[in-house]
Amino acid sequence: MNQVEISNELKPQLTNENMHIQLSVPQLVEKVLARNEGILTSTGAVKAETGKYTGRSPKDKYIVEEASSKDKIDWGNVNRPISEDAFANLYEKVINYLNEKDELFVFNGYAGADQDYRLPIQVINEYAWHNLFIHQLLIRPTAQELGSHHSEFTIICAPGFKADPAVDGTNSETFIIISFEKKIVLIGGTEYAGEMKKSVFSIMNYLLPERDVFSMHCSANVGQEGDVALFFGLSGTGKTTLSADPSRRLIGDDEHGWSPSGVFNIEGGCYAKCINLSREKEPQIFDAIRFGSVLENVMVDEKTRIADYDNGFLTENTRAAYPIDAISNIVNPSVAGHPTxxxxxxxxxxxxxxxxxxxxxxxxxxxxxxxxxxxxxxxxxxxxxxxxxxxxxxxxxxxxxxxxxxxxxxxxxxxxxxxxxxxxxxxxxxxxxxxGSRMKLSYTRLMVQAALEGELNNxxxxxxxxxxxxxxxxxxxxxxxxxxxxxxxxxxxxxxxxxxxxxxxxxxxxxxxxxxxxxxxxxxxxxx
CATH class of the missing domain: 3.90.228.20 (Phosphoenolpyruvate Carboxykinase; domain 3)
Structure with a gap:
């Protein structure tokens, strides 16, 4: 159903009557501009700033300690527990806060390009630009799919609501809390949109292995003969550069599942770093930043509205979000066979x-x-x-x-x-x-090419x-x-x-x- 659905076990529920459900990209862009949440750049992209937090807040991320999941979670510095009572109290405060807002924005979509393993997700946003962001990052349903969409997980993002650590049991004003039992993610106190994206990935990393699907933080592409390659690597290792091969089609740039049938993209968009971005270095990313894309914390000339990608005044972690079909050389749908x-x-x-x-x-x-x-x-x-x-x-x-x-x-x-x-x-x-010296990119490309073409097998x-x-x-x-x-x-x-x-x-x-x-x-x- 095209509606707001939150776990009926939790009270209160959203009663805000002015909820904009499944707005189109042009409608969301209009809302962003009308609400002064961002500006339009020379390419038609929306530019927004995230304020105090320009990256993830790992120390503010929690998983609710619940009977159905607590024995499965790898508790520690990464997965920090929070009690069910603390979650329920924060949930009530966030819902009451959102019910007082003039407008809310709702997007219904999917995580997982393989229909056998996809997860229907609903995202409720305080900000229109956040809703535009998640619209571009998740898999967008067709009109027919939207008619039968029934969310299995709800993400509630209220950046304007700040927690009180002394009362709410959090580390700071910011919180990102996942309840696997209630199937809800609560996000507050941070405007950094990436928290939504990574919450979806965390959910899939929990759910997919239970279905015998290997969830992976990697990029993936496919050659002309149908041979699939996966690229794993942390920031600065060249993952984006090396997987963006003009002779191969992109399956996805960041998150994938590997099922008994093959590889599939978890997302429907890309969230690329764009510090020092240029058409010469990354033509696919550069040209994808157009109408409907979202730029985070990128400096923009006040008069010309041209983005200055070399300027890291707000943060080095400048980002661009755009739908994957903004790149021409892709697999559509984002599903392929087993990696070689x-x-x-x-x-x-x-x-x-x-x-x-x-x-x-x-x-x-x-x-x-x-x-x-x-x-x-x-x-x-x-x-x-x-x-x-x-x-x-x-x-x-x-x-x-x-x-x-x-x-x-x-x-x-x-x-x-x-x-x-x-x-x-x-x-x-x-x-x-x-x-020493940095390994020549030309040599690395030749080595990767030889590996992909099977020249190094024997x-x-x-x-x-x-x-x-x-x-x-x-x-x-x-x-x-x-x-x-x-x-x-x-x-x-x-x-x-x-x-x-x-x-x-x-x-x-x-x-x-x-x-x-x-x-x-x-x-x-x-x-x-």
Whole structure:
């Protein structure tokens, strides 16, 4: 039904009579402008600012501790519990707050392009630009689908409502709370639209494994022969750049499910970083930012309304949200077969990981659980040297279940479908950051291309003496010397010291995992 549906177990209900349900993009743009929530840029995109919070608030995210789900959740620093009473009290306050608003905006859509696994979702927004954002990010229903849409999860976003930590049991004025039992997400105290997107992903990361679907934080594309590739990687590793291949069609850029039938996009849009964006660097993203798109915290010339993507005055985390069909080279619908190749991307500022290496199943599971890349000096306050950072399964902030649940599904899928897995280092070679040089993008593209085309499936390899990785001795178009990192350093003793240092960090990080199959550590991790 095209209506507002919230769990009938909770009181009060929304009684606001001025709810705009399923407004079109032009109608939402008109509302954004009329309500002074944003401005129109020269390309027709809406530009809005998120105020105090220009990124996610991980310390303000909670999962309600409920009988039906509490034994499944991986509780800790990422998944923080909040009581059912605290949730119910906040829910009542938020609903009362929204019932007093002049207008509310409702969008009904889906998460999951595969109709066998999609989740009907309803989003209720205080702001029109938030509703435009989620309209572009979720999968938009057809008129026929809308007639039978029945939401199974409701997201209620009230950025103007601020919690009182002393009374409400929160960490701050901001809260993002998921109740898997009531099937509600409450968001308040933050205007950052990305909290809605990532809440949907967290929900799917809980629900999909229960249906034997591997949920993944990755981009995906498909070649002319129907061969599917997955790209996992944290920020700064080149995931967006390398998966946006003009010779391959994009399935999706960020969130996917891998079912017994194949891969499908969870979203219906893209949420791209746009700091230093240019048509030369990222033509697909640049040209997708047009009427109906949303720009977050991008500086715009007051007179010409031209976006200045190089200006990070408000934040370096400037963002653009647009529907996936704003990109021409896509798979539509966003569903494809089983992957033949998986690429793990890392930007190793220690300069010791090979630019490309083949992984066994155990190594793939090990590096998937590790989710390694480097933070660089100057990127964050207090970082004066390259720092190893690990994000479990390349997406730890959004994983409600035990990490091993996802890793086991990866291992099973690799084995069942004979998938080739590669670790690609887009970081430094010939020395650490500041001494060595960044791996040439042209070389990385050739290595990825060779992997995707199957040219490395049976190539001769050499085993790395410290990490145990299998390094191809030859990649077409890439100098052989580049492939073995120890040979690119002027001082091999310095290389060995730095490599052992990084290997120790991998081992230390792995101590945090529980119930790990010993073979993953023995066969998958560093060997020296």
């Amino acid at each position: 190749t998986i690429i793990f991307l890392t930007a190793d500022a220690f300069g010791v990981l090979p630019p490309i290496s083949k992984l066994t199943k155990e190594q793939a599971m090990y590096h998937f659980l590790s989710g390694y890349t480097s933070k660089l000096a100057g990127t964050e306050r207090g970082i004066t040297a390259p720092e190893a950072t690990f994000s479990t399964c390349f997406g730890s902030p959004f994983l409600p279940l035990q990490p091993t649940r996802y890793a086991d599904m990866l291992g099973k899928s690799i084995e069942e479908h004979n998938v080739q897995v590669y670790l690609v280092n887009t970081g430094w070679t010939g020395g650490v950051y500041g001494t 190539v001769e390899t050499i085993k790395d003496s410290i990490f145990g990785l299998h390094i191809p001795l030859h990649v077409p178009g890439v100098p052989d010397l580049v492939l073995q990192p120890n040979k690119t350093w002027a001082d091999e003793e310095a290389y060995n010291k730095k490599a052992h240092e990084l290997a120790a960090k991998f081992r230390e990080n792995f101590l945090s995992f529980k119930n790990i199959d010993p073979s993953i550590v023995i066969k998958g991790g560093p060997i020296a």
